[in-house]
Amino acid sequence: MASEPTAATPSGESTNLGLRVVVAWLVLSAIATPLVAIYVGPLIPPGNGSVQAQGQTFSNQVMVGLITPVLCLMAVFFAYGLIRFHMRANETALEGPPIRNDSRIQLLWLVITTTMVLFLAGFGTYELLKDGAGGGQGPDPIALPAHHHTAFPVQVIGQQWEFTYRYPTLGGMESNQLVLPENTLVVLHVTSLDVIHSFWAYQLGVKADANPGTDNVAYVTTKGPLVFHVRCAELCGLWHGYMFDNGFVVSHTAFTHWAARAVALYRSIKPYVNRPPEKGGAPFSLTYLPAPPGRAG
């Protein structure tokens, strides 16, 4: 393994090679990032089914936009480096130049990665605190949307293996259908009767774990009429896979009609509902707003 004295190679060559990569990277990024923004951006989920979903979509789009140049850098570096520096049969020098360090590159790398990380953390915090981003925040939410005191409350009750919904402002009516009025700030109080579930309303951009005995609060501002999927996103036992349903955002008139019918139906079955499960009553929530018994964390 005797090596050629390659240490004498002028460092200018390395700089030139490096410049090539940087230029190619800048060019590729300048082309790729707008293309990704134009063609991939609109496909990014979860869409604009609600204000919070729109916020998540925006976050996802920003991140896709940010990682595109990073991917470009890696693509250019490896495409160039792996071809340019591969050991050829007629190579005279068997070993590369013994470069062990370059503190300028280290510093540059550290500054760039730190800047990106701090930007991401700041951006994420801003987007989170703005309106809660549709995520469950526990019983004492800090990321409150404007006018959250007037939000329309719905209690989401997970149990094996179904979600049911309780409307405190409609006389505590309970339903196995989630129907929400359009253009309304809704506060979802998510809880569970048995094990941990996770309430995931995909197009609404809501995800909140349903913990037994805990009130997990999530805010969502609905937009126009919408059919959305509700799924359980936390493994909850045997029929976890079948714990899905559709939910609906409807106009205010339609909501009033639905609510009237649902309240009537609920009144007719209520004598059975409030009986304990083992005596034949429907096992709806034992947790009632506005006094959740448990605190998270």
Next chain:
Amino acid sequence: MTDAAVTAPSPPLWRRLIGFNFITALILGVAGWYVGWFGAHAVVGPSLDYFGDIDYNELSVYLAYLGGVVGFLVGLGFLNYPVRRLLGYPPSLREKEESGWTRYFSLCTDHKVVGIQYLWGIGLFIFIGGLNAMLIRTELLTPHNQVFPAGTYLTIVGMHGTMMMGMMTSGILGPFANYFVPIMIGARRMAFPRIEALTFWLLMAAGVVLTSTVFFGGFPTGWTGYAPLSTQANPGIDNYILFFALVGVSMTLLGLNMIVTVLTMRAPGLTWTRLPIFVWGVISTSVLMVLAAPILIAALGMAALDRTAQTSFFNPAIGGSNYLYENLFWMFGHPEVYVLALPGFAIVLELLPVFARKPLWGYRLAVSGLLGVSLLSWFVWQHHLFVSGINGDLRPFYMLSTELISIPTGFTFLCGMMTLWRGHIRYTVPMLFCLAWFFNFLIGGLSGVFLSDVPSDVTTHGSFFVMAHFHYTIMGGLIFTFFAAIYYWVPKMTGWELNERLGKIHFWTMFIFFNSAFSVLFAVGFLGQPRRSVTYPSNLQFLNDWVSISAFLLGASMLVFIFNLVWSLAFVKKPAAANPWGSRSIEFQLPSPVPVHNFDRIPVFSGDPYGYGEEPMPSLTPAGAPAGRD
């Protein structure tokens, strides 16, 4: 003693079968199992009506398996040393190091034997875990028609996850650190050779415990085992709890052994800045293992008490908290995923200089990257719980700390890339696997950015996006480097070459089908398919079928590897050169396979092993010092 062993006439076969060996271990293991099973029934069964109503008894399951594990270990001879010392016999530091092929099936204190035991033992259980993955993808071929009943499907998912997580924790440290760390630091053994053997046999016992969950109805919780689902589950969950607890004990001991070995047994001249980067990776991993695994053991102990003694640590209905389990589990679980990732970083940084023929660029930066990841991984665990409702006001902090961890991870990338830069790269099989690490871990890391951001995580949490993310980091980051290490070091360990053409076929099929399977899963998750769900929306069937077929082909590429291993090591048996890669690392200056005593004389180190292109390769200068204590 060595001479006596060689010249003494070998006793007859029947005589050799009696004693502390694998057969005795199996017999005592089964006996111990039944002692525990019937013992617990005798003590607890008739005394409580609760157990009378059902045909099983939680305590029996635990005591049976504990009895089985203890019997197995006693049969292997783990009690001989303490008992003999108590009776006043002289200490014997070496066990079965000269005893032919049977040493691979017994308590052997030779760290090289333990390394090879680990390689095959872990390989066996990873194979079982991989078969489970194939079954999962078979089920997901269609959204509605069921291949497996829902409960069986959940057991398969849980077995796959738990087996892979438990076994791959020691995937690099078990085979390769046990074998090569003592050699790399110029020692002849690990600090605690018996404990080293114990970690391996505990892990094998644990693997059997988990696999036999099928006899107790399986478990529905996945690898996380969240309470209170775990409290209401089948007795199969007891196997899960015992498996992970045993793995936790094994991890803790393995990590402690590594730390003590590196701290106390380095050869003269091996200063901290001359340590191979692989050893630094082992240290940073070991620190995490030693500190994290006890949390897991404690959490699982509480879960076991909840199930057997109704203690209600985790049952909110009677005063417990399900958040407590989530907190404890992820407080272990996030360092655990870096226990999986860090050895991969270390292997990449160790192998790149060899095949790029350049010194490792930025040694100190690489070390600080490994240690930085190790440190920061303690401050991120609640990012698994962003939507769980726990500590809502701490989410910005966990968002920041999670994203900060990409800075030290970036050091590994920078050091690796700058090592490649202007190198003379040879595309050998181990090198290809290392380069694939860059690609896979880049995708894994960048997808992690989505998960670290709370608004994005609300979309992706609990979906296949997460699943694709951690398969890119763990399979793409760890399993690929695991194979790099196999192709790089197995010729040294066994003394036989692996077939390079088959190795390249294995690499390319694995790389292509791995990416073909898991990149699509990002889209599947983004489109709203939750994890661990036996059904999914019909419109996702095409993507799922694509993933399943890619996964089957990925499985086929593993068969290429197994064929290569069997073909090269059992049939071709082409002797490996002492230094096939032209490496400057010390293990390649020794013959293949490495002799039992490693070094005739303890070496003296005068530099790090990365001086490619610098001074000529140093020979193994014998020290003037005596050959060291045994």
